[in-house]
Amino acid sequence: MRITEHPILRYQKGPKVKFIYDGQEVEGYEGEPIAAALHAAGIKTLSHSHIENRPRGFFCAIGTCSSCLMTVDGVPNVRICVEKLKAGMCVETQQGKGVLR
Amino acid sequence: MINTQIAIIGGGPAGLRAALAAAQTGAKVLLLDNSDHLGGQLIKQTHMFFGSQQQFAGSRGIDIATRLATELRQFENVQIMLETTVLGIYEDGVLLAEQDDKVRKIKAERIIVAIGASERMLAFPNNDLPGVYGAGAAQTLMNVHGVRPGHRVLMVGAGNIGLIVTYQMLQAGVQVVGIVEAAPTIGGYLVHAAKVRRAGVPIYTSHTVKEAYGDGAVEGAIIWQLDEKWAPIPGTEQDLAIDVICLAVGLSPLSDLLWQAGCQMTYVPQLGGSVAVRNSLLCTTNQQIYIAGDVAGVEEASSAMVEGQVAGLGAALSLGLGGEQAHAMLADARGQLAALRSGPVGEKIRAGLSLVEKGVTADA
Amino acid sequence: MLKSTGIPTKEDLQKIYPSAERLAKGPVAIIECFQRIPCNPCATACTRGAILPFQDINNQPQLDAEQCTGCALCVASCPGLAVFVVDMTYSEQEALIKLPYEYLPLPRVNTTVKALNRAGEVVGQGTVIRVQTPPAFDRTAVIHLAVAKTVAHEVRNIVVEDEANDA
Numbered sequence: 235m236r237i238t239e240h241p242i243l244r245y246q247k248g249p250k251v252k253f254i255y256d257g258q259e260v261e262g263y264e265g266e267p268i269a270a271a272l273h274a275a276g277i278k279t280l281s282h283s284h285i286e287n288r289p290r291g292f293f294c295a296i297g298t299c300s301s302c303l304m305t306v307d308g309v310p311n312v313r314i315c316v317e318k319l320k321a322g323m324c325v326e327t328q329q330g331k332g333v334l335r
Numbered sequence: 336m337i338n339t340q341i342a343i344i345g346g347g348p349a350g351l352r353a354a355l356a357a358a359q360t361g362a363k364v365l366l367l368d369n370s371d372h373l374g375g376q377l378i379k380q381t382h383m384f385f386g387s388q389q390q391f392a393g394s395r396g397i398d399i400a401t402r403l404a405t406e407l408r409q410f411e412n413v414q415i416m417l418e419t420t421v422l423g424i425y426e427d428g429v430l431l432a433e434q435d436d437k438v439r440k441i442k443a444e445r446i447i448v449a450i451g452a453s454e455r456m457l458a459f460p461n462n463d464l465p466g467v468y469g470a471g472a473a474q475t476l477m478n479v480h481g482v483r484p485g486h487r488v489l490m491v492g493a494g495n496i497g498l499i500v501t502y503q504m505l506q507a508g509v510q511v512v513g514i515v516e517a518a519p520t521i522g523g524y525l526v527h528a529a530k531v532r533r534a535g536v537p538i539y540t541s542h543t544v545k546e547a548y549g550d551g552a553v554e555g556a557i558i559w560q561l562d563e564k565w566a567p568i569p570g571t572e573q574d575l576a577i578d579v580i581c582l583a584v585g586l587s588p589l590s591d592l593l594w595q596a597g598c599q600m601t602y603v604p605q606l607g608g609s610v611a612v613r614n615s616l617l618c619t620t621n622q623q624i625y626i627a628g629d630v631a632g633v634e635e636a637s638s639a640m641v642e643g644q645v646a647g648l649g650a651a652l653s654l655g656l657g658g659e660q661a662h663a664m665l666a667d668a669r670g671q672l673a674a675l676r677s678g679p680v681g682e683k684i685r686a687g688l689s690l691v692e693k694g695v696t697a698d699a
Numbered sequence: 700m701l702k703s704t705g706i707p708t709k710e711d712l713q714k715i716y717p718s719a720e721r722l723a724k725g726p727v728a729i730i731e732c733f734q735r736i737p738c739n740p741c742a743t744a745c746t747r748g749a750i751l752p753f754q755d756i757n758n759q760p761q762l763d764a765e766q767c768t769g770c771a772l773c774v775a776s777c778p779g780l781a782v783f784v785v786d787m788t789y790s791e792q793e794a795l796i797k798l799p800y801e802y803l804p805l806p807r808v809n810t811t812v813k814a815l816n817r818a819g820e821v822v823g824q825g826t827v828i829r830v831q832t833p834p835a836f837d838r839t840a841v842i843h844l845a846v847a848k849t850v851a852h853e854v855r856n857i858v859v860e861d862e863a864n865d866a
Contacts, residue, residue, distance in 0.1 A: 237481045237507050241803045242381040242395065242838050245481040270480035278465040278552045289551050291465025295472035297369070298453055315472075316370070383778035383837075385738040387756055393740035393776050395837065506802055520702040525734045526779025528705030533856040535819025540703045637737070675737045678757025 235274045251321035268314035268325055269295070269302050280304055280314065281328060304328050339365035339414070341650050342430060342443035344421050344592070347375020348636045349628025349643035350449035351403040356647030356664065357447075358410040360657030365441065366413065367432060369420040373407070374400025375451060376471065377636065379478040381506070382499055385524070386637035389671055396636065397478075424596035428623055445623055445650040448593060449643060452586035452607060452629035457491060460546040462580075466553030470500040470583035477507045485579035489556050490514040493538055495635075497583030498527035505534050512575050515542040515558050517565065524680070544580070545572060553578055586633045596624055605687030606632030612691060615669070616649030617642060625650050632691075634684050638675050644668040706817045707733055712852075717764040726769025726786035726795070730760045731855075732779065744776035771797045775836035785851055794851035795828065800840045805830055806859045814846050815856040823850045825857065 237245070248264035255272060262271025269280065269292050279289040280302045293301040297316040306312040307324050310332025314325065341357045343350045346368035354366045372378055380396020391399045407413055419434040430441040454469035456462065466485065468476075470492070473484040488509055490501045493516035501511045514531070519541045521528045528538060545557040545567065560571035587608040594600055598611040599620040611619040611626050618625050627646035628639035648665040651657045657664075676684050701707050717727045728749070730741065735757045742750040742760060749766035750773060769784040774797055784797035806812050806827040814825040829843035846854050 235483045237477065237483060239803050240481075241506055241801050243397070243478060243481075247481070266480050270476060270482050273476060273484075274482045280465070283463070288463055289465055290463060291552065292468060292476070293472060294454065294469050295475040299469075318371075383740070383776075383839075385736060385778050387737075387739050388743060392738060393744070393778060393837075521705055524736050524779060525701060525705065526732060526736075526777075526781040529707070529731065529817065530780050532705040533815055533817050533819050535815070538703075538705050674756050677755065678735045678737055680734075680736050681757075 235276065251319065253319060253321065253323040253325060255325045256327055262319045264320060265318050267295075268304070268306065268312075268317050268319050268323070271319050272314070272325070279327075284331060303332075305332065336429075337365065337439060337441045339363050339441065339443050340654060340656075341365070341445045341447065341647070342367065342441055343447045343449060343647075344430075345375065345449035345451060345628070345630075346370075346373040346404075346415070346417075347449060347451055347628060347639070348377055348399070348403075349451075349630075349639040349646075350375070350447070351400075351407060352640040352643030353447045353449055353625075353627050353647035353650075354413060354643075355403065355407055355410075356644040356668075357651045358407065358413045359664075360648070360651035360661050361412060362651045362654065362656050364410070364413045365443065366407070366415045367419045367421055367430075367441075368415075368417050371418050373404040373415065373417070379471075379474045380636070381478055381503055384637060385635070386675060387671075390637035390640055390675075392637070421592065424592060424624065426597075443623075444654055445625065447625040447627060447643075447646045447650055448611075448630055449626070449628045449639075449646070450589045450592060450630050452588050452633050454582065455585045455587055457544065457582050457584045459544045461548060461553075464547055464549055464553050465551070466549065466578055467547060467580045467582065470496050470581040473579065473581050474500050474503060477509070478503060483507055483509050484581070485577075486510060487512055487577040488579040488581055489544075489558070489575055489577045490581045490583060491544055492516060492583035492585070493518075493521045493523055493528065493540065494583060494585065495523035495527060496586075497581075498523040498531060500581060500583060501531045501536055502527065502534075505531070505536070511536050512577055513537045513539055513558075515539045515544060517541070517543045517561055519563070543567065547580055553580055556580055586629060588630045588633060590630065593619065593624070593626070593630070596621060598624055601691060603632070603687045603690045605683045605690065610691065616652075616665075617646040618649060618653070622653075632684060632687055635675075638672060638684075641668050641671045641675065645672065701733055707731060715759075716852075717762070721764045722785065722787045725788045726784050726797075727764055727767050728762060728769060728771075728773055729783045729785055730762055730773070730777075731781045731783065732759055732777075735759060738778060740776045740778060741773040741782060744772045746770075746772065769797070771831070771841050774799050774841050775831075775839045780839070783855060787848060787851060789845060792848060793845045794848045796825070796844045796846060796851060796854055797841050798844065798855060798857070800842045800857070801838065802859070804859055805832070805840055806842060806857060812844070812860075813858040814844065814850065814854040815858060816850075816853040817855050819856065821858070822853050823847055825854065827857075
């Protein structure tokens with residue numbers, strides 16, 4: 235799903251890093267949004283609606299719609315469309331609304 | 336507490352131009368943006384802009400963003416705070432902003448709100464499935480992050496955003512199976528439509544999405560035709576195998592901050608939703624707060640930039656800064672705005688703006 | 700109809716097309732801009748003054764076809780990619796078309812590509828004569844394509860077979 239060549243754009247990517255998504259190892263580029271790395275890896279379901287448990291994916295890409303909230307390194311409700319990827323991050327599908335600690 | 340003369344919220348085309356105009360008058364300027372870059376949505380606009388040289392016509396949006404940001408960074412009287420989200424504007428003129436998990440207080444004599452607009456949703460069964468994306472979001476994914484949104488796309492909406500993002504998908508190697516448009520005619524510029532038509536993308540005018548389907552993610556969509564009263568015609572269904580539905584069904588001004596600040600608001604469909612009542616210098620009913628760009632009414636980036644200049648100069652002049660030169664620049668900017676809006680494609684915005692003016696008169 | 704299909708009709712094209720006499724004299728710009736929109740880079744790009752200065756930025760471009768040399772500066776500078784050049788004098792059988800192209804891969808010179816009409820349908824084939832990508836064109840390539848004269852007024856796009864993807 236990565237674009238390697240583009241007629242107009244040159245993409246500047248950080249170093250390739252590994253992170254953990256629901257227990258599995260996934261690769262992405264450091265500094266890109268977590269959602270971009272997951273999408274490139276073919277992972278489309280990011281969260282679930284609270285009552286009907288319907289799958290929800292990427293939607294707005296600018297941190298306003300709450301469709302991509304996940305638990306990152308133990309912190310719930312992280313907007314992964316704007317949260318930058320770091321090596322070794324633990325990204326998990328969130329159960330329920332999350333708990334403040 | 337951070338003290339400044341003019342705080343500008345939003346570093347997109349309007350905010351950048353507002354900051355530049357204000358900085359040129361010598362004002363102490365603070366530009367705030369919640370993202371990690373300046374340029375706002377310009378950073379994904381790979382196409383050449385329309386308008387005239389004064390609005391950088393012929394240049395690509397991505398390059399305009401770089402140019403404006405570079406120019407702004409030359410000014411010593413400008414401070415830029417990125418990854419800073421403004422949470423509220425309070426009665427005593429203090430802004431609360433969050434940066435790095437810390438709340439900061441900012442005291443500004445004038446505030447220019449240039450926070451843009453958000454994408455609209457469209458109601459149809461299964462519109463919440465993963466794979467239904469805002470067109471702008473798909474554009475960000477492709478053009479900023481270099482990731483294709485999917486393999487086969489259905490675009491919903493033949494306004495400029497739908498047409499432009501369709502073209503950009505083709506450039507990124509994504510197949511677009513068609514564009515559906517509920518209206519009987521194409522809303523965007525016909526030259527954009529011609530580009531995607533000659534690349535083989537059909538435009539289904541008087542059509543809409545009946546439903547999306549898929550097990551856990553979009554696997555297809557059913558579209559159908561609308562009659563002249565916009566009612567769907569049974570029997571006209573077409574089943575399209577796709578993995579992405581892109582919604583380009585319009586934008587709404589991000590009005591929350593202005594509501595919270597207590598500005599008088601008015602609902603104007605032609606401007607995309609609720610907008611602040613303002614005077615010709617884009618000053619709202621709160622004399623401290625100015626607006627510019629899509630938050631003042633959804634329009635093109637070229638006019639957003641000029642509105643930014645108007646608001647930046649208006650705010651500076653109200654502080655006694657800028658003098659004759661600022662007045663001259665202001666007159667020039669207002670002339671540019673009038674020219675950009677004077678043609679047939681400016682009809683809607685003109686109608687919307689006249690409603691805002693009526694709102695002013697009625698409440699005055 | 701253009702407003703509902705995005706494809707200009709014969710009548711639309713007649714309004715902007717240079718005369719048969721002018722076409723017979725050599726390369727000339729075909730400005731397929733059918734709508735009043737606020738935009739004027741074509742006029743600012745034209746070094747010969749063939750695209751007349753805009754009195755109102757919303758006006759449609761006015762071409763003085765006698766001044767136009769078909770240089771294609773406007774082809775690369777039109778934000779709507781709506782300008783083409785047609786040279787009906789290219790050879791006995793063929794016309795040369797210059798068209799804007801912003802996709803990858805770029806076609807290679809001397810290769811044959813499928814030629815598409817304004818609806819994206821294949822209407823023949825063309826030979827790539829030249830691919831212009833100077834920095835001044837800012838990533839809009841201008842492709843020079845030789846096609847049969849019979850389709851010169853229809854061909855407006857090409858398909859380049861992607862060898863990398865075919866492999």
